[in-house]
Amino acid sequence: MSLLAKAPPAQLARLWAAFGEVPAYSYLRAPEAGGVMVQGRAGATGAPFNLGEMTVTRCSLKLETGEIGHAYVQGRDKDHATRAAQIDAMMQGAQAAALRAAVLDPLQEDLQARRARRGAKAAATRVEFFTMVRGED
Amino acid sequence: MYVAVKGGERAIDNAHAWLAEERRGDPAVPELSVAQIREQMALAVNRVMTEGSLYDPDLAALAIKQARGDLIEAIFLIRAYRTTLPRFGSSAPVKTAEMACERRISATFKDAPGGQVLGPTFDYTHRLLDFKLAAEGGTPAAPEGEARREATPHITGFLNREGLIQTEDESDETPPDLTREPMELPAARALRLQALTRGDEGFVLGLAYSTQRGYARNHAFVGELRIGSVAVEMEIPELGFAIEIGEITVTECESVNQFKGSKTEPPQFTRGYGLVFGQTERKAISMALVDRALRWKELGEDDQGAPAQDEEFVLMHCDNIQATGFLEHIKLPHYVDFQSELELVRKLRRAAGAEEVKEAAE
Incomplete structure (x- = not known):
């Protein structure tokens, strides 16, 4: 669920479309956009305070095969929330392994690659200090 | 009429x-x-x-x-x-110690574990207009190095080990929320931090600058400035456990300030804190300085009468939407108000004129 929450909607849509046959569903809670108040801590470790909100879309549904799925995803994309809830439900059924290989693993790899790329660029901006030899000795 | x-x-x-x-x-x-x-x-x-x-x-x-x-x-x-969004809940406090840092610098320790990572910064540019940008063209790819895998520790943690810096004691108190209840003064630090983080960048910058120039001087160093992404976790009622519901980029600044000690506190370094959404470092540093200035009471310092120490002045004027709302409303029609003022001035002038005539006659 955490992975789906952070996945770029366009990418999930692409992988999902390529996955093929999926069970029908009915909504238990139709996709709804809202806000979540994000907290920080004073001095990074102290008492919590309210930093500001972020947009989140949530959704709950039931597959015709009986499994229930929930989603809380970042942003306001209702289709994205529905797909995430479908996947959450299907991960409890027979298609779990196939879904993991076709959708979740690529999302995970992509997330890691994006992170690694930014980490690598940050690493290139790391200062390598050297001390000049002074003429006193 | x-x-x-x-x-x-x-x-x-x-x-x-x-x-x-x-x-x-x-x-x-x-x-x-x-x-x-x-x-x-x-x-x-x-x-x-x-x-x-x-x-x-x-x-x-x-x-x-x-x-x-x-x-x-x-x-x-x-x-x-x-204001139109239903509130689904509150996240757990973000863990900035686990941030995937894209920029992380310290002005106090050269050899900080984790290093000085400049990131995509304007610092050290010459501030000369780059006319190449006026012509469209490709951008060369940024060089890459060996990415750091482990988390980057906070600088203040090192000072803390020697007991040289005031500690921030963890708590799980529910913080007050000024978007839900009107702000009440005196405000707890949690409320002040919320007001400052959404406060106007120019106003908070000006106040921070005033503390550097000597109004409530508390000599700040940027102990650490870090920018990067952090996961946002929230307890999901349907599940009964917490999941990550997203990832946000934040800028965090911890200032380290000289403190000679007071009646209640030993000589040590004290802290100011800034945390804002996105890469917004001028604001984060400003917030840390103003946060520190507002803490004079809890640290037992003297009230120097400086604007940045005045909680009412800072918190009631830092919100640019409140400010602009009240300021800009005066350009809307005030015909009736003005008419009554006009009547009043005319009446006063008539009275003054009558007085003069009387004096001249005497």
């Missing part, structure tokens, strides 16, 4: 139609897309998210487009939209 004000409707409609046309500018110039603003005006987007108090880069970019680049107007649009 009461004057009914009516009849502006057509003028208002036409003014808004012209506004839409002016917003678009010369139709011969290609129109900006929201995605272009989000990607290429990212620091404006970050400011709108921070002061609009809503993390959503697409919405912030749309607001900037709608506001013709007027960032306070864009912040106003985001604040208005924010």
Whole structure:
């Protein structure tokens, strides 16, 4: 669920479309956009305070095969929330392994690659200090 | 006399139609897309998210487009939209110690574990206009190094080990929320931090600068400044456990300040804290300095009468939407109010004139 929450909607849509046959569903809670108040801590470790909100879309549904799925995803994309809830439900059924290989693993790899790329660029901006030899000795 | 004000409707409609046309500018110039603003005006987007108090880069970019680049107007649009969102809940406090840092510098320790990582910064540029940007063209790829895998420890943790810096004691108290209850003074630090993080960048910067120039001087160092992404975790009622519901970029500044000690506190370093959405480091540093200045009471310092120490002054004036709302309303029709003022001045002048005539006669 955490992975789906952070996945770029366009990418999930692409992988999902390529996955093929999926069970029908009915909504238990139709996709709804809202806000979540994000907290920080004073001095990074102290008492919590309210930093500001972020947009989140949530959704709950039931597959015709009986499994229930929930989603809380970042942003306001209702289709994205529905797909995430479908996947959450299907991960409890027979298609779990196939879904993991076709959708979740690529999302995970992509997330890691994006992170690694930014980490690598940050690493290139790391200062390598050297001390000049002074003429006193 | 009461004057009914009516009849502006057509003028208002036409003014808004012209506004839409002016917003678009010369139709011969290609129109900006929201995605272009989000990607290429990212620091404006970050400011709108921070002061609009809503993390959503697409919405912030749309607001900037709608506001013709007027960032306070864009912040106003985001604040208005924010009020329409149902609140799903509160996240767990973000763990900035686990941040995937893209920038991390310390002005106090050269050899900080984790290193000095400059990131995509304007620092050390010559501030000369780059005319190459006026011509469109490709951008060379940024060089890459060996990415760091482990988390980067906070600098203040090292000072803490020697007991040289005031500690921040962890608690799980529910913080007050000024978007839900009106602000009450004196405000707890949690409320002050919320007000400062969404406060106007220019106002908070000016106050921070005043502390550096000597108004409530507390000599700040940037102990650490870090920018990067952190996961946002929330307890999901349907599940009964917490999951990550997203990832946000934040800027965090911890200032380390000289402190000679007071009646209640030993000589040690004290701290100020800034945390804001996106890459918004001028604001984060300013927030840390003003946070520190406002802590004079709890640290047993003297009230020097400086503006940055005055909680009422800072907190009641740092919100640019409140400020602009009250300021700009005075340009709206005040015909009736003004008419009564006019009557009053005329009456006073008549009275003064009568007085003069009487004096001349005597």
